[in-house]
Amino acid sequence: MEKKHTLSVLVENTPGALSRITGLFSGRGFNIDSLCVAETLDPTLSHLTLVTHGDDMIIEQIIKQLRRLIDVYRVVDVTGEGEFVEREMALIKVRAEKDTRAEVLRMCDIFRCKVVDVSPKTYTLEVTGPESKLKAVIELLRPIGIKEIVRTGIIAMQREKKSL
Structure with missing residues (x-):
């Protein structure tokens, strides 16, 4: 069953990092419903909040593929990890x-x-x-x-x- 998932991604703050992440989605035919990126307290890192739709298997596949990207430090599906504020x-x-x-x-x-x-x-x-x-x-x-x-x-x- 498809549902909305909000992913929290900690990524290197370097040119091309966002492009590689969005390319992963477009290359596999996944849609990004919402995307927000900003620098963290550490100026070498950015926090990316991404909203997408999919069943649990698709989201698991997306998370695994994001974790393989060299610029990505951490990926968490906040909608699947307990309570969150949005x-x-x-x-x-x-x-x-x-x-x-x-x-x-x-x-x-x-x-x-x-x-x-x-x-x-x-x-x-x-x-x-x-x-x-x-x-x-x-x-x-x-x-x-x-x-x-x-x-x-x-x-x-x-x-x-x-x-x-």
């Missing part, structure tokens, strides 16, 4: 003329969004949270008139054990 950020430019401004601001208040830019006819909102929250905000803003959306992609981190 977040995404979106910037949403929405129509905000006289008749819709109050409604947009009410939704911002309900979903704890930030208005990060204002023009005479639009508001640009910053929304951060789990993917389900972003989808809910987008669906509620759609009838008002979304002009543009830019999303970061999912980032994820395993939770620490809470027992002493």
Whole structure:
């Protein structure tokens, strides 16, 4: 059964490393739903969060192939390793003329969004949270008139054990 998997990959921060990882996916016909990469505390390493779909056998194959790449230090399927925290950020430019401004601001208040830019006819909102929250905000803003959306992609981190 296919399901969403979030992979956490620690990789060398070198030219071509990301290209080799994405090439592994495209070369085997796997899709990347979301990809987010940034430098870690150690500037020689990057943390890559990758979301893909597949059954357990396919994901196991992807992980094994990623581990074989010379640039890769660690690969963890955070969705299969216990509890984790995941977040995404979106910037949403929405129509905000006289008749819709109050409604947009009410939704911002309900979903704890930030208005990060204002023009005479639009508001640009910053929304951060789990993917389900972003989808809910987008669906509620759609009838008002979304002009543009830019999303970061999912980032994820395993939770620490809470027992002493």
